[in-house]
Amino acid sequence: MAWRRFHLPRQFRKDIMASSDILRLRINDLCKSFATVDEPLVVLNRLSLELSGGDSLAIVGPSGSGKSTLLQIIGTLDRPDSGTLIIDDTDPFSLNDKQLAKFRNSNIGFIFQDHHLLPQLNVLQNVLLPTIAFGKGTDDQVQRAHELIESVGMTDRINHLPSELSGGQKERVAIARSLVMSPSVILADEPTGNLDANTAGEMTTLLLDLQKQFGAILIAVTHSETLAASMSQQRELVGGALTGSSTGSSTGSSTTDQ
Ligand SMILES: Nc1ncnc2c1ncn2[C@@H]1O[C@H](COP(=O)(O)OP(=O)(O)OP(=O)(O)O)[C@@H](O)[C@H]1O
Numbered sequence: 116m117a118w119r120r121f122h123l124p125r126q127f128r129k130d131i132m133a134s135s136d137i138l139r140l141r142i143n144d145l146c147k148s149f150a151t152v153d154e155p156l157v158v159l160n161r162l163s164l165e166l167s168g169g170d171s172l173a174i175v176g177p178s179g180s181g182k183s184t185l186l187q188i189i190g191t192l193d194r195p196d197s198g199t200l201i202i203d204d205t206d207p208f209s210l211n212d213k214q215l216a217k218f219r220n221s222n223i224g225f226i227f228q229d230h231h232l233l234p235q236l237n238v239l240q241n242v243l244l245p246t247i248a249f250g251k252g253t254d255d256q257v258q259r260a261h262e263l264i265e266s267v268g269m270t271d272r273i274n275h276l277p278s279e280l281s282g283g284q285k286e287r288v289a290i291a292r293s294l295v296m297s298p299s300v301i302l303a304d305e306p307t308g309n310l311d312a313n314t315a316g317e318m319t320t321l322l323l324d325l326q327k328q329f330g331a332i333l334i335a336v337t338h339s340e341t342l343a344a345s346m347s348q349q350r351e352l353v354g355g356a357l358t359g360s361s362t363g364s365s366t367g368s369s370t371t372d373q
Pocket residue numbers: 149150156158176177178179180181182183184185
């Protein structure tokens with residue numbers, strides 16, 4: 116299915132350009148352990164990382180190394196035992212639960228391997244979901260949802276339910292939904308894991324193209340070497356920290372692991 120290059124409406128472009136000047140994600144000395152019947156299982160051990168708007172980072176590593184745990188913490192869905200996470204000058208873990216939920220909704224877009232589309236909602240309603248989480252979506256947001264759906268090539272399926280879509284089409288909807296709030300950070304957990312090689316390649320191109328236009332930070336956990344190679348940086352999570360150096364970053368951001 117063809118998709119059209121998405122051009123942001125003027126008012127969104129202005130907002131994003133203004134905010135991308137200061138967009139930063141900083142993680143310092145993050146630690147996370149889980150209790151077990153024996154001693155605590157240390158999953159993240161003084162992990163540090165710094166990214167800027169426009170960066171895309173692939174996190175790879177063996178099964179059980181803590182990739183999803185790290186993504187959950189960056190997504191503010193779980194809390195670290197110690198260490199700091201700063202997104203756009205905000206420490207989300209200093210917020211109360213209601214403020215944190217609003218912060219997450221406004222600043223972080225999620226893409227999951229199994230898409231997490233609500234089965235009873237059509238394509239447009241699924242894309243609009245983040246806009247109605249804390250009230251009624253604005254006209255601008257509805258317009259934006261239509262633009263995004265067009266950009267991912269799903270306008271002719273706008274009234275279809277997820278059960279009527281292929282895996283690749285569901286992925287397109289999930290990408291559109293992740294961007295509808297103009298997030299600072301897009302988090303993707305195995306975004307191409309359930310797709311065939313051709314569709315995975317198309318989705319990777321689409322996601323990276325939109326992420327760059329938005330000036331957002333993209334962090335993807337993946338076992339796919341192809342997806343990892345497409346990102347501006349690749350880091351491996353081993354022994355609770357990110358190893359390896361940044362490669363090919365065009366934005367000059369740095370990583371600062373211990
Ligand atoms: N809520 C939890 N309670 C206890 N242990 C947990 C919990 N969540 C994760 N773990 C453990 O933490 C470790 C890291 O898990 P995580 O899911 O982050 O790894 P991963 O690198 O994403 O693995 P995979 O590539 O297989 O998805 C694993 O040993 C896992 O069993």
